[in-house]
Amino acid sequence: MSLALRLPVRIPATYGLVLAFAFAAAMACFGASTYYADLRMREITRSSRDISQNAVPSIMHLALMRTRLRDVSRVTTEAVEGHGLERRTLDDALREVDDEEAAYVAAPFHSGEARMWDGAHAALDRAEKAARVVAADVERGAMGDARALMESDLRPALADADDKVRAVIDLNAEAATASADEVEAVRRRSTRIAYALDGASALISTLFAIVAFLVIRGYARLVERRAEELEQFASRVAHDVRGPLGPAVMALDWIRRDMGETDPKRRAVERGKKSLEVVSNLVDGLFVFARSGATPQPGARADLCEAVEATMTEAAPIAEARKVALEADPMPDAKVACAPGVLASVLSNLVRNAIKYVEGPERRVTVRGAMKPDRVHVEVEDTGPGLPEGAEKRIFQPYVRMSKEGQGLGLGLATVKRLVDAHGGCVGVRSRPGDGTVFWFELPTASRT
Numbered sequence: 001m002s003l004a005l006r007l008p009v010r011i012p013a014t015y016g017l018v019l020a021f022a023f024a025a026a027m028a029c030f031g032a033s034t035y036y037a038d039l040r041m042r043e044i045t046r047s048s049r050d051i052s053q054n055a056v057p058s059i060m061h062l063a064l065m066r067t068r069l070r071d072v073s074r075v076t077t078e079a080v081e082g083h084g085l086e087r088r089t090l091d092d093a094l095r096e097v098d099d100e101e102a103a104y105v106a107a108p109f110h111s112g113e114a115r116m117w118d119g120a121h122a123a124l125d126r127a128e129k130a131a132r133v134v135a136a137d138v139e140r141g142a143m144g145d146a147r148a149l150m151e152s153d154l155r156p157a158l159a160d161a162d163d164k165v166r167a168v169i170d171l172n173a174e175a176a177t178a179s180a181d182e183v184e185a186v187r188r189r190s191t192r193i194a195y196a197l198d199g200a201s202a203l204i205s206t207l208f209a210i211v212a213f214l215v216i217r218g219y220a221r222l223v224e225r226r227a228e229e230l231e232q233f234a235s236r237v238a239h240d241v242r243g244p245l246g247p248a249v250m251a252l253d254w255i256r257r258d259m260g261e262t263d264p265k266r267r268a269v270e271r272g273k274k275s276l277e278v279v280s281n282l283v284d285g286l287f288v289f290a291r292s293g294a295t296p297q298p299g300a301r302a303d304l305c306e307a308v309e310a311t312m313t314e315a316a317p318i319a320e321a322r323k324v325a326l327e328a329d330p331m332p333d334a335k336v337a338c339a340p341g342v343l344a345s346v347l348s349n350l351v352r353n354a355i356k357y358v359e360g361p362e363r364r365v366t367v368r369g370a371m372k373p374d375r376v377h378v379e380v381e382d383t384g385p386g387l388p389e390g391a392e393k394r395i396f397q398p399y400v401r402m403s404k405e406g407q408g409l410g411l412g413l414a415t416v417k418r419l420v421d422a423h424g425g426c427v428g429v430r431s432r433p434g435d436g437t438v439f440w441f442e443l444p445t446a447s448r449t
Contacts, residue, residue: 025204032197043186047179054107055176061104062169065124066162068093068100072131073158079138080150090135094128110175113168120164127157301446302343304334304376308367311347315355319365324358326351329368334376335446338423343443346419347378349412350439354382357437372442375425379440387431395429416441 071093079085101124109117130153137146252272259266308331319326336343347367354365362383369378387395398414416439420427425443 023208037190037194044183047183047186050179051176054110055172055179058104058107058172059169059176061100062165062172064100065097065104065165066169068097069124069127069158069162069165072097072127073155076131076134076150076154079135080143080146082143085135085138087135087139090131094131097124097128110171113171113175116164116168116171120161120168123157123161123164127154127161130154130157300337300339300342302336302338302340304336304343304369304378305331307336307340307343307347308369308378310344311351312367314348315351318352319355322355322358323363324355325364326355327364327366329366331369332371332376334369334371336376337444337446338419342419342423346416346441347380349416350380350441353412354380354384354437354439357384358382359384371445374445375442376445377440377442379438381436381438383436386433386435386437387429389433392429392431396427413439 072090075086075090075093101121105117130149134146134149134154137143137149256266256270308328312326312328316326351365351367358365360383364383366381367378368381369376371377396413396417398411417427420441420443423443425441427439427441429437429439431437
């Protein structure tokens with residue numbers, strides 16, 4: 001029988017290309033949407049600035065010119081009719097016309113506005129000169145000349161200037177209306193295109209999510225299949241390697257029985273048998289570690305008291321051989337949400353590990369348990385030397401051993417962690433150098449499932 005283990009699992013190249021394309025396309029759509037919105041915002045800003053900094057101020061200055069022209073018409077008319085000349089009012093009105101004109105021409109002109117303004121400016125000059133002449137005639141008492149000039153020059157000049165200024169106002173108003181219309185048109189176009197780009201981005205993002213889901217699902221299936229292959233491979237290796245070990249151990253036992261106690265070859269035979277036992281233990285450890293990450297069995301239940309009792313019975317000969325006192329506090333009556341073999345494996349690994357590292361005058365390993373909400377908390381405490389500083393962070397990693405003595409691959413605690421994690425629990429350790437070690441784990445109670 002041949003099993004091909006193809007690890008690590010790789011994401012198919014086609015999925016990777018589609019993911020990369022979808023991600024790049026989504027980013028491109030979002031970038032295009034942002035860039036387009038920025039361009040349209042610049043157009044809106046230009047149109048808004050034309051309204052606020054050109055058309056509106058121009059209309060305001062031109063409107064004030066017309067108001068002051070009416071003041072000039074009123075003052076000169078009253079003077080000609082013999083009501084007296086308000087010279088200061090007239091001079092102020094003419095000066096303000098000049099001031100508003102200067103402020104108006106400082107702003108940019110719209111298309112065709114400069115030519116239109118030239119005609120208005122000439123009309124304003126004629127009206128201002130005529131007003132000053134009429135005022136001078138009134139001041140020197142030549143009322144007849146003042147009236148004649150009023151009818152022939154001043155009133156026509158004022159009317160012409162008012163018409164031309166009003167025409168310039170109308171031009172600026174039209175320009176402001178056009179800018180406002182452009183702002184609205186840009187807003188509508190921007191909204192439509194932004195919606196289109198956002199829709200494209202959403203569509204591509206959805207495609208990206210679908211492809212990502214397919215990739216993750218496919219990857220999960222591949223990982224699951226590889227895990228099954230690994231478990232089958234481990235089972236096959238365990239079977240194929242352990243099969244020849246049995247006859248080899250029996251053969252060495254048969255050879256040893258025919259040797260005397262002083263036979264120099266006896267020691268070599270015993271070393272060979274011991275090596276075969278080490279190989280058997282290593283194969284068993286690899287097999288258990290490979291299977292420890294498997295999916296938990298649904299509805300599995302294990303009795304905590306029975307598991308602890310069985311573990312104490314199993315470990316008693318080992319503890320006795322190492323002169324370690326093995327104790328267990330009364331356990332809570334609890335059913336743990338895992339298979340009995342899983343709970344037995346966790347307890348056995350922790351107890352055996354504790355017995356292995358106990359040393360010194362006080363040699364004791366204690367197992368205790370307690371209930372937590374929906375969980376069982378179990379501790380295995382030893383009176384050994386404790387862990388080196390910083391070892392807590394790596395003690396549960398595969399192939400990590402705190403001592404070079406003894407046999408094994410350093411998979412016992414890694415197997416414990418994988419089993420506990422796979423069943424929704426947690427595992428940890430408390431230790432201080434020279435003050436023993438406490439390994440603990442928590443598993444959900446069966447009532448949770």
